[in-house]
Amino acid sequence: xxxxxxxxxxxxxxxxxxxxxxxxxxxxxxxxxxxxxxxxxxxxxxxxxxxxxxxxxxxxxxxxxxxxxxxxxxxxxxxxxxxxxxxxxxxxxxxxxxxxxxxxxxxxxxxxxxxxxxxxxxxxxxxxxxxxxxxxxxxxxxxxxxxxxxxxxxxxxxxxxxxxxxxxxxxxxxxxxxxxxxxxxxxxxxxxxxxxxxxxxxxxxxxxxxxxxxxxxxxxxxxxxxxxxxxxxxxxxxxxxxxxxxxxx
Amino acid sequence: xxxxxxxxxxxxxxxxxxxxxxxxxxxxxxxxxxxxxxxxxxxxxxxxxxxxxxxxxxxxxxxxxxxxxxxxxxxxxxxxxxxxxxxxxxxxxxxxxxxxxxxxxxxxxxxxxxxxxxxxxxxxxxxxxxxxxxxxxxxxxxxxxxxxxxxxxxxxxxxxxxxxxxxxxxxxxxxxxxxxxxxxxxxxxxxxxxxxxxxxxxxxxxxxxxxxxxxxxxxxxxxxxxxxxxxxxxxxxxxxxxxxxxxxx
DNA sequence: CGCCGCGTTGAAGCGTCTCAAAATCCGTGG
DNA sequence: CCACGGATTTTGAGACGCTTCAACGCGGCG
Numbered sequence: 001x002x003x004x005x006x007x008x009x010x011x012x013x014x015x016x017x018x019x020x021x022x023x024x025x026x027x028x029x030x031x032x033x034x035x036x037x038x039x040x041x042x043x044x045x046x047x048x049x050x051x052x053x054x055x056x057x058x059x060x061x062x063x064x065x066x067x068x069x070x071x072x073x074x075x076x077x078x079x080x081x082x083x084x085x086x087x088x089x090x091x092x093x094x095x096x097x098x099x100x101x102x103x104x105x106x107x108x109x110x111x112x113x114x115x116x117x118x119x120x121x122x123x124x125x126x127x128x129x130x131x132x133x134x135x136x137x138x139x140x141x142x143x144x145x146x147x148x149x150x151x152x153x154x155x156x157x158x159x160x161x162x163x164x165x166x167x168x169x170x171x172x173x174x175x176x177x178x179x180x181x182x183x184x185x186x187x188x189x190x191x192x193x194x195x196x197x198x199x200x201x202x203x204x205x206x207x208x209x210x211x212x213x214x215x216x217x218x219x220x221x222x223x224x225x226x227x228x229x230x231x232x233x234x235x236x237x238x239x240x241x242x243x244x245x246x247x248x249x
Numbered sequence: 250x251x252x253x254x255x256x257x258x259x260x261x262x263x264x265x266x267x268x269x270x271x272x273x274x275x276x277x278x279x280x281x282x283x284x285x286x287x288x289x290x291x292x293x294x295x296x297x298x299x300x301x302x303x304x305x306x307x308x309x310x311x312x313x314x315x316x317x318x319x320x321x322x323x324x325x326x327x328x329x330x331x332x333x334x335x336x337x338x339x340x341x342x343x344x345x346x347x348x349x350x351x352x353x354x355x356x357x358x359x360x361x362x363x364x365x366x367x368x369x370x371x372x373x374x375x376x377x378x379x380x381x382x383x384x385x386x387x388x389x390x391x392x393x394x395x396x397x398x399x400x401x402x403x404x405x406x407x408x409x410x411x412x413x414x415x416x417x418x419x420x421x422x423x424x425x426x427x428x429x430x431x432x433x434x435x436x437x438x439x440x441x442x443x444x445x446x447x448x449x450x451x452x453x454x455x456x457x458x459x460x461x462x463x464x465x466x467x468x469x470x471x472x473x474x475x476x477x478x479x480x481x482x483x484x485x486x487x488x489x490x491x492x493x494x495x496x497x498x
Numbered sequence: 499c500g501c502c503g504c505g506t507t508g509a510a511g512c513g514t515c516t517c518a519a520a521a522t523c524c525g526t527g528g
Numbered sequence: 529c530c531a532c533g534g535a536t537t538t539t540g541a542g543a544c545g546c547t548t549c550a551a552c553g554c555g556g557c558g
Contacts, residue, residue, distance in 0.1 A: 073399045076491055081402040083395035094388055101392065128377060135384045139343055142387060143350065145394035146332035150322045152401035153330040153449025157546070192505060200402025202547055207506055224505060224554090242325055406514070441537060451515055456538055473523075473537065 061093035067110035162238035310342035316359035411487035
């Protein structure tokens with residue numbers, strides 16, 4: 001994995017922002033947005049590049065604009081566990097904390113909208129709309145983390161893979177095809193190793209279970225990355241979740 | 250486990266509250282506290298009693314005042330995973346959500362300070378101090394959940410047990426003995442089965458690893474529940490964590 | 499062309515689970 | 529005070545699922 005240079009991206013108007021209505025700024029009024037524009041700047045990273053290392057000084061917080069990033073923890077002996085998958089509109093960093101608690105890595109090409117930390121923290125105090133939205137997003141993250149705890153602690157390898165595919169498929173569908181098509185196709189944004197880091201498995205087990213799901217007709221593969229799900233119901237049956245789980249809100 | 254009747258506890262002044270400075274109300278001024286007193290009421294539960302079932306209607310949020318509660322998720326076939334351990338000052342429920350997302354159970358006798366949900370949500374809008382503190386607490390919870398994801402996904406059974414004991418010991422020390430005594434003793438608030446639900450293990454594996462830690466002199470047991478840790482350093486060596494992990498903030 | 503990153507597949511080992519039985523603890527009633 | 533019964537915990541033996549170690553296949557790129 002070669003090291004790429006970090007690239008600064010040209011300024012952009014918040015009005016045109018693709019994550020305007022979902023990110024931490026979602027509830028801001030025009031004047032508040034203008035204030036945010038004062039302290040924001042964009043950064044781009046290439047696939048594979050590290051955004052920040054755990055323990056490093058972090059003088060910004062940010063929103064993912066496009067692309068996918070991951071949060072991972074690493075033990076002394078090299079065991080790794082992914083603890084977050086950051087999608088467009090997701091928030092990176094913690095107000096009030098000056099160092100990074102996790103490794104942040106770009107798994108695809110990535111653009112982030114960064115805010116200098118100090119001014120952002122001051123704005124949080126004076127702008128309830130930001131703090132409100134951040135609370136809501138953090139509560140959602142906490143729910144997601146707890147669902148992942150169930151997966152890590154109690155699901156079988158096959159159920160783990162099926163759950164991950166279901167999550168990616170559902171998210172992909174919400175962007176590409178608002179209607180619930182019976183059959184869906186998407187590109188896996190993660191390597192087998194990244195999948196294994198997320199699921200608490202080895203990459204060999206991931207590969208074997210992918211093959212098993214293919215053999216059983218739950219998924220089909222074009223190349224290594226493009227996944228087609230003929231029946232979302234059949235996939236859901238493999239996740240171990242309640243049939244109605246996640247739909248009632 | 251017999252079903253006990255829920256008991257209402259007599260009113261109490263916020264000024265005397267043992268969690269006054271750590272709970273969701275920690276930053277409130279006197280007038281804000283007075284407002285909270287209007288919508289608060291206490292509830293007590295006996296050890297083993299269920300506070301609320303996942304999916305049930307939940308028209309309050311609450312703080313744990315004394316005792317310990319757990320959040321657990323259950324799969325259709327009965328597999329269970331604990332996703333939260335609620336200690337005094339911890340918050341229960343989610344503003345804006347009218348049903349419970351998890352089973353909440355009292356593992357010891359428990360007293361909660363409950364707020365009617367609707368008035369509490371209104372207060373959150375008008376009282377930044379509450380929302381600020383809740384955000385801070387939620388971010389802490391998220392960090393804890395992510396640390397638990399590493400444990401569930403990557404640690405061995407022995408490391409899991411050692412980690413749990415270390416967490417309980419450290420918390421207990423922060424209450425009972427502010428100084429870092431070399432040797433510490435505490436009562437386990439969890440049964441073997443509850444420990445297994447937290448750690449993603451079977452209760453038999455928990456029991457075996459407890460015996461192994463005892464055999465190796467990492468812990469000593471008086472009865473089944475009272476644990477003594479002769480050397481906190483020796484215990485920390487068994488957790489798999491960095492030697493300096495968790496201390497730098 | 500040959501290298502390298504990524505993915506697949508195989509075989510053996512090991513850690514945890516499952517099933518089973520015995521030991522211990524604790525509240526209750528005699 | 530002791531006996532009893534049920535809940536909890538411990539311990540054992542075998543099974544099983546995932547990991548480990550290893551070899552091989554595939555595709556892109558210098």
